[in-house]
Amino acid sequence: MRNYVLAALTVLATLSLVSCGAPSTPDFVQTVAMSDIYEVEAGKIAGQKGQSDAVKQFGQHMVEAHTKTTEELKGIVQAQSIKVDLPAKLDDKHQRLIDDLNAAHAEDFDKSYANQQVNAHEKAEDLFAQYAQKGDNAAVKAFANNTLPVIKQHLEAARKLPR
Numbered sequence: 081m082r083n084y085v086l087a088a089l090t091v092l093a094t095l096s097l098v099s100c101g102a103p104s105t106p107d108f109v110q111t112v113a114m115s116d117i118y119e120v121e122a123g124k125i126a127g128q129k130g131q132s133d134a135v136k137q138f139g140q141h142m143v144e145a146h147t148k149t150t151e152e153l154k155g156i157v158q159a160q161s162i163k164v165d166l167p168a169k170l171d172d173k174h175q176r177l178i179d180d181l182n183a184a185h186a187e188d189f190d191k192s193y194a195n196q197q198v199n200a201h202e203k204a205e206d207l208f209a210q211y212a213q214k215g216d217n218a219a220v221k222a223f224a225n226n227t228l229p230v231i232k233q234h235l236e237a238a239r240k241l242p243r
Contacts, residue, residue: 102214106164108207109220112153113166115204118174119146125181126193132242135190138197145234149227160219194241201235 103111119142126139157164170178177196184192208228215221 102210102216103207105162105215105217105220108211108215108224109153109157109162109164110167111207112204113150114171114174115200116146116150116153117167117170118177119143119200120150121170121178122181122193122196125178126189129181129184129186129189130193131186131190134241135193138237138241139193141237142197142234145230152223156219156223160217162217162220190241191243194238194243197238197241198235201231201238204231205235 102108123139123142123146126135127143130136130139154166156162157166181189181192181196205228208224208231212221212224212228215224
């Protein structure tokens with residue numbers, strides 16, 4: 081039940097961003113950075129608790145891919161002198177998602193992880209598409225545009241995970 085409430089809140093938050101156009105550059109950067117922290121943490125848990133090889137491999141891939149985007153984003157923030165405080169730890173919403181993964185029983189883990197990944201990547205796809213189309217910083221816009229196909233690949237792979 082808690083996962084569904086969180087998913088609904090995530091969708092509502094995304095819709096509010098979409099309805100207003102692209103988020104500001106600092107908001108986009110902060111949202112992406114938080115998402116990367118969550119993805120790396122969730123991927124590590126999937127590598128340990130995943131019941132299927134597909135979930136374990138996907139989790140490892142998320143750790144690698146989101147570590148890479150974090151470094152790329154940090155480089156852009158520095159090069160562009162974007163005034164933003166990048167998160168150093170998970171916010172409450174993302175921490176609850178991690179807590180849910182840690183608390184999941186072995187037989188439920190793959191389903192919980194897969195559902196979280198589909199929701200997270202759907203949200204990311206919408207966010208990146210909006211910023212790639214309407215963002216106000218050319219370098220960040222290029223980052224969003226170049227990263228969007230990767231997010232779409234991750235989303236398709238997440239949809240194929242065992243549930």
